[in-house]
Amino acid sequence: MGNYSVVVLDFETTGLSPDCGDRAIEVGAVLVENNRITDRFQSLMNPGMQVSGFIEQYTGITNKMLKTAPPAAEVMARFASFMAGHHLVAHNASFDRRFLDAELKRISKSRGQEFACSMLVSRRLNPDAPSHGLEALVRYKQLATDGVFHRALADAEMTALLWTKMVEELKRNHQLRAVPFEVMQRLMKLSKRAVPDYLRRLAQE
Numbered sequence: 001m002g003n004y005s006v007v008v009l010d011f012e013t014t015g016l017s018p019d020c021g022d023r024a025i026e027v028g029a030v031l032v033e034n035n036r037i038t039d040r041f042q043s044l045m046n047p048g049m050q051v052s053g054f055i056e057q058y059t060g061i062t063n064k065m066l067k068t069a070p071p072a073a074e075v076m077a078r079f080a081s082f083m084a085g086h087h088l089v090a091h092n093a094s095f096d097r098r099f100l101d102a103e104l105k106r107i108s109k110s111r112g113q114e115f116a117c118s119m120l121v122s123r124r125l126n127p128d129a130p131s132h133g134l135e136a137l138v139r140y141k142q143l144a145t146d147g148v149f150h151r152a153l154a155d156a157e158m159t160a161l162l163w164t165k166m167v168e169e170l171k172r173n174h175q176l177r178a179v180p181f182e183v184m185q186r187l188m189k190l191s192k193r194a195v196p197d198y199l200r201r202l203a204q205e
Contacts, residue, residue: 005031005033006087007087008090009096010153011027011096011100012061014047015052022099023049024099025061026152028157029079031082041082043070044065044075045070046067047072080104080107080111087113087181088115090159114181120189125170126140138162170183174202175203186198
């Protein structure tokens with residue numbers, strides 16, 4: 001089960017919480033198969049509401065751009081097809097998971113697949129990183145970047161590069177033939193102290 005596919009996704013949103021009425025305004029995602037990016041999905045989505053000046057500045061997504069964007073329901077229906085059947089990954093996944101579930105619920109859909117959080121995995125595998133924010137990790141890992149952050153597809157691609165790098169390093173540093181998705185999920189939940197022992201046991205299996 002070493003070769004599995006993941007969809008790495010990122011949402012830009014009107015605010016921090018769908019429970020407070022915030023909506024997704026852009027989704028970006030990449031499909032990773034055999035640890036390589038093989039497909040991409042990106043779309044602005046009209047949430048039917050104005051975004052604040054702060055969000056316009058932070059994301060570069062303006063109300064004018066959203067006015068001509070396809071409706072959120074249409075984008076989410078297409079995105080549901082794109083991500084179907086793949087594991088899901090996001091950086092700070094609890095944020096993106098909440099928005100994904102809320103937007104799917106609006107079109108009477110739900111997801112069956114599991115999430116993994118690249119930020120939590122990184123905390124276990126890169127304990128010396130100065131920060132586990134996406135930009136800081138991209139610099140720390142010296143990943144090739146076009147310097148664009150806070151747009152959904154750029155952030156999804158950066159997260160995918162971080163994810164694939166962590167998988168490669170696990171294989172190389174711990175002599176693992178494969179790194180199943182379940183291993184990455186397990187690493188998220190282990191205490192820092194327990195990680196070396198867990199990886200040693202995996203190498204012996």
